[in-house]
Amino acid sequence: MIQRPGGVRGIITANPSNVEHILRANFQNYPKGERFSFLLHDFLGRGILNTDGELWKMQRKAASYEFNTKSLRNFVVEAVQWEIKNRLMAVLKNACERGEVIELQDVLMRFAFDNICKVAFGVDPGCLHPSLPRSQFAEAFNDATGISAGRFFSSVPFLWRIKKMLDIGSEKRLREAISVVDEFVMDIIRSRRSEISEGHLREDLLSRFMAAAISDLDQLETECDKNGSQKMAMVSEKSELFVRDMMVSFMMAGRDTTSTALTWFFWLISSRPHIQEAIRREILLVKGNRNSITVEPEDQWVVFDFDELKGMQYLHAALCESMRLWPPVPVDTKVAATDDVLPDGTVVPRGWFVSYSIYSMGRMESIWGGDFMDFRPERWLKDGEFVGENPYKFTVFQAGPRICLGKEMAFIQMKSIVASVIHRFSLEVDSEYVPKYAMSITLRMKTGLPVNVKSR
Structure with a gap:
């Protein structure tokens, strides 16, 4: 049993059977809860990451439909390919030619932010431009995420509420950051609403959700009485705010996770050249199935389509x-x-929090065997083909009804980046560099990942 500040009690488990019980078998009994929603409400509102019950089901149903469409998948692939060819490779090439050390975690976070903005909103903030510019929206989103998460880690519960009431310190910065985010997002929503009303439909998530929302509003309009115009204005405003909450949730879910995963991945393989060579052999095999296997000039960076990425087992x-x-x-x-x-057999009283440690479960001999601390991709392969693990044993993408909708999108982005980068460059990390964990919802490196970029 663990007691957090403020008298909040709960347990932490790393038992796959318990995790399956929580995430699937008794799913209805384990919502995110009011405390979670309360702490994140200022930023996430009633978005899919911050709701339970019927409101969550409705958003999940709408999102599931869109995330499973081939057109969205193709849009994601094209967005990732463009960002690699026109931004990422240019940044790495510049660092290579100048002999400069770059902070890879920052580069990957910029990539992820550009990409999620394109997929979610159809806009390009240009964070990964070769000059690595500052972005007011990106910085505001980062502040809003970090300060909101910080409410969970406060040693003095509800201190943030006092700061919020007095509009001082971190809560003042949070209010200002959310204001910047809201202005950016709401301007796009209103502009997109006008476009859709005129028959112009884009491929991004916002356009897809807005089209569905406008259809619902049109149906409501036919049912309004003589005071309908006022009612419609209220409904429209609520609809726009609801879409805002959904989109901010998707951005938060897709921004840090892939960049964090890739940062640790590149750090891991930097000291394992045999893993790098195995990946390069697979890339060459995939390229060999193309019509031409000639080496591309440097201004034509290699990118891969969905089927090629799928073949990289x-x-x-x-x-x-x-x-x-x-x-x-x-x-x-x-x-x-x-x-x-x-x-x-663990008894869980009503109102207790129940945490499951994904980090611990990945490092347990009882789950993964005697070589549990070895980095061995072969444990996921059988006859050269990828074989997935029990999702309640490997819960990186959650499991059960709340399993991550963006799982395929995440692998498209991660595999695309790794394949294109490792084909042209070697990213070298000082052997004495030891990453430290940042206090955050995601397992980011506290001081980033400095790398030397070498051409191949």
């Missing part, structure tokens, strides 16, 4: 093995709605 295994040891989100927490008993 060893790379997929290596990424999973990296996330097993260094999961982007190390722990997740639910709250017991009613008294319960976990499969291992």
Whole structure:
């Protein structure tokens, strides 16, 4: 049993049977809970990451439909390919030619932010421009995320509420950051609403959700009475705010996770040249199946389509093995709605939090065997083909009804980046550099990952 500041009690488990019970078998009894929603409400509102019950189900249903469309998948692939060819490779090439050390975690976070903005909103903030410019929106989003998460880690519960009431310190910065985010997002929503009303539909998530929302509003309009115009204005405003909450949730979910996973991955393989060579052999095999296998000039960086990425089984295994040891989100927490008993006999009183440690589960001999601390992609392969693990044993993407909708999107981005980068460059890390964990919802490196870029 653990007691957090403020008298909040709960347990932490690393038992796959308990995790399956929490995430699937007794899913309805383990929502995120009011405390979680309360702490993040200022930033996330009623978005899919911050809700339970019917509101969550409705958003999940709408999002599931869009995330499973081939058109969105193709849009994601094209967005990732463009960012690699026009931004990422240029940044690495410049660092290579100048002999400069670059901070890879920052580069990957910039990539992820550009990409999620394109996929979510159809806009390009240009964070990964070769000059690595500052972005007011990106900085505001980062501040809002970090300060909101900091509410969970405060040693003095509700100190943040006093700061918020007085509009001082971190809460003042949070208010200012959210204001910047809201202005940016709401301007796009209103502009997109006008475009859709005129029959112009883009491929990004916002356009897809807005099209559905406008359809619902049109239906409501036909049912309004003589005061309908006023009612419609209220409904429209609420609809726009609701879409805002959904989109901010998707951005938060997709921004830090892939960049964090890739940072640890590149750190891991930097000291394992045999892993790098195995990945390069697979890349050459995939390229060999193209019509031409001639070496491309440097201004024509190699990118890969969806089918080619799907064929990179060893790379997929290596990424999973990296996330097993260094999961982007190390722990997740639910709250017991009613008294319960976990499969291992642990009694969970109503109102207690129940956390499961993804980080610990990836490092247990009882789950992974005697070589549990070895970085061995082969454990995920059988006859050269990737074989997935029990999702309640490997819970990086959650499991059950709340399993990550963006899982395929995440692998598209991660595999695309690794394949294109490792094909042209070697990223070298000082052998004496030891990363430290940042206090955050995601397992970021506290001081980033400095690398030397060498051409191949």
